[in-house]
Amino acid sequence: MLEVLTYPDPQLKQVSEPVTAFDAVLRDFVDRLEATRLAAPGCVGIAAPQVGKTIRLAIVDVSSKPKHKNHGRLVLINPEITQWEGFALGREGCHSVPDYTGNVIRAERIALRAFDLDGREQNFEMEGFEARAVQHELDHLDGLLFLDRLVSHRSDLFRRKNYGENAKK
Amino acid sequence: MDKWYMVTAVGKDQTGIVAAITGALFDGGCHLGEASMARLGDSFTVMMMVRHANGEKTLRSLLEAAVEKMHLHLHVDPVDGVLHHHVIPNLRISVFGADRPGIVAQVTRVLASDGLSICHLETDVAGTQERPIYVMHIEAKGRESAEALQSRLRQAVGAGLDVRVADLDLVIG
Structure with missing residues (x-):
């Protein structure tokens, strides 16, 4: 198990470096990172810098919430969002910011390019909850926390989202 | 030893x-x-948790000048000072429609009977003076599913009010 750094640890503010070696050492690290994620209650994603390793790698797995469309467990290496569409307000928390949740605006749909553990390029299109989790984790790779994007702790801004949802129907 | 107090101040709104x-x-x-x-x-x-070493009386005296100057009502209660135990709501309840007496009571009675705890409640009267509409938003924590709660609430308030219950999904990353 790896230790999860918590804010205001300055390492969480660092921009991570691309992964260059897709080797056994990387696999071993991913195994330990995943074990760390699984040990954290309700955690749907974890990024390498959260455990003090500033490389561009994150794991996202929202399959524990099956009502949301998802791609299962994703190991995202050197990920890049190539397209954004729409925006939505949603509630986020983070194991690097214990005992706090807040509202953050994220793109509703994204296209994502990343490499897997074998160094193969993969492309995904995702939306909603999974897209939010990916955007949350990718922020960690750029030294950003959801605190940096906080809109409101209160519910009033949800009205706009509700209005948008209804308007589409 | 430091103790925690809940300090509540109420008054007419003014800057400062x-x-x-x-x-x-x-x-x-x-x-x-x-x-x-x-x-x-x-x-x-405003409600604020205040930690203070010298008792309730001293705490009140610290605030005396500000309270008098700004014509505030002050309330000070000793509390346990529980920090780091935020309750995370999992349901969002929206109720809106033509204003009439009893909306909040009918809705919250259902929530209470189901053991749901209200984390946040906000209501507004909008529309016009002739045709006021009531808008209520609640964030709550409970075990009931959004669908089941929505149907119980719709039954409780009857026709004429829109009731929506949605899961408040939390991304923890």
Whole structure:
């Protein structure tokens, strides 16, 4: 198990470096990172810098919430969002910011390019909850926390989202 | 030993209330925990957790000048000072429609009978004077599914009001 750094640890503010070696050492690290994620209650994603390793790698797995469309467990290496569409307000928390949740605006749909553990390029299109989790984790790779994007702790801004949802129907 | 108090100040809204209260507390060596303020119409209220070493009487005397100057009502209660135990709501309930008496009572009665705990409640009267509409947003924590709760609430309030219950999905990353 790896230790999860918590804010205001300055390492969480660092921009991570691309992964260059897709080797056994990387696999071993991913195994330990995943074990760390699984040990954290309700955690749907974890990024390498959260455990003090500033490389561009994150794991996202929202399959524990099956009502949301998802791609299962994703190991995202050197990920890049190539397209954004729409925006939505949603509630986020983070194991690097214990005992706090807040509202953050994220793109509703994204296209994502990343490499897997074998160094193969993969492309995904995702939306909603999974897209939010990916955007949350990718922020960690750029030294950003959801605190940096906080809109409101209160519910009033949800009205706009509700209005948008209804308007589409 | 330091003790926690819940300090509540209520009065007519005016610029500088928070600064006057918190300034007096800071100058008096107090430490603030969590705080929440609300403004409704021209009324203002703030609740703040205050940690202080020298008893309730001294705490009140620290605030005396600010309270008098700004015509506030002050309430001070000793509390346990529970920090780091936020309750995370999992349901969002929206109710809106033509205003009529009893909307909040009917909705919250259902929530209470189901053991749901309200984390946040906000209501507004909108529309026009002739045709007012009531809008209520609640965030709550409970075990009932959004669908089941929605159908129970719709039954409780009857026709004429829109009721929506949605899961408040939390991304923890």
